[in-house]
Amino acid sequence: MKMPYESTGRSRQKARTRDALLTAARTLLGEGQTPTVEQTADAAGISRTTAYRYFPNQRTLLLAAAPVIDRPSLLPPDPPADAASRLDVVIAGQIEILRTWEPQLRAALRLSLDEDAAAPPEDRPVLRRGRAIAWIQEALEPLASSHPRIDRRRLAIAIRAGCGIESWVWMVDVAAISRAEAAAIMRQSAKALLAAAVGAPDR
Template identity: 50%
Template sequence: MAPPDNNHYADTGRTRQKSRTRDALIDAVRDLMARGEDPSVSDVAEAAGISRTTAYRYFPDKESLLNAAMPQTGERSLLGEHPPSDVVERMARTLDAHFAFMRRWDPQLRAALKASIAPGAQQPSLRGGRAVRWYEEALAPLAETHPHLDRHALAVRLRAVAGIESKVWLTGVGGLNSDEADAVMRENALDILRAAMARDPLPSGR
């Protein structure tokens, strides 16, 4: 579950006005990120025409603001309710949810990627390694079935073929449309997973 922002403030007294203020802050952070910025709460408040003191009443830090603007960023898992036990099915579900996230926030993700590769740049908030965490959660059953597999290393490999970087290349250089690119990334990731599982068979006696 995503960590809550300071919604209790918005839910008490003058709720309509507070809802408009909260929405203005969320719209502002999305717009700034789509332009390649990695704004602080103060930056977002200025862009929205709202005082910093007021903004911090809604969002005490940048992470809470990001989670409100792009809720999936705060999720520890993309598996949803009643996740399957089969690891390939879990990964397929996670990949599909990740690709939906990338389609929804394509401008922001592309801008964050561009900002992250500038000389001397710090990693923007959207470049926080969240997908690796999502993939590790999908791979969790391997702890029992394939205990010798390094699940973190495998999650990194999967992320390398199924992130915004691959999407940008496949659509911009490879000439694929968005759906075709997603299909290629999905197939590549699942092939890597199956190959890794085949190289580390179940322990004898199980």
């Protein structure tokens, strides 16, 4: 297996160079650009030849620039007891992530849409699957005792469908509404889905 360039020799110096390239790429993304390796190298003050040793193409660069959000939970240490309040806290946290990382998440979404189905898993992006679903499922945990008939994972997936970068981009770019309105709709939609599930008759 071929080792990444930065893993061979002078690892600290190479790590600094890689970090500088990623910082430059994220800055350019934040300015609304979709940076190439050349643009990123120029912005970082690093030679293009060197930059290509770390990121052989734009795709690998943008994949590396995508945010890694490893928070196990969006709930506070002392979370609310009821599912509705817990869910609203989680959706508010999800929206904050969208606002903070929107340029990078948009780039990751573009890569996902252009994904080559024949590519090996390690070369595929991108939108790290399942993280937000787990956050929402945690918010819905009180339903296990109060409404055990509800499929909490299925409900979490339905809620996630309306509060991710995909729906954010659609509302902002296609529906042409403000980000504040998009955020409000996401929270209202999540509440409505939960209320519908709780109020649905037993089958």
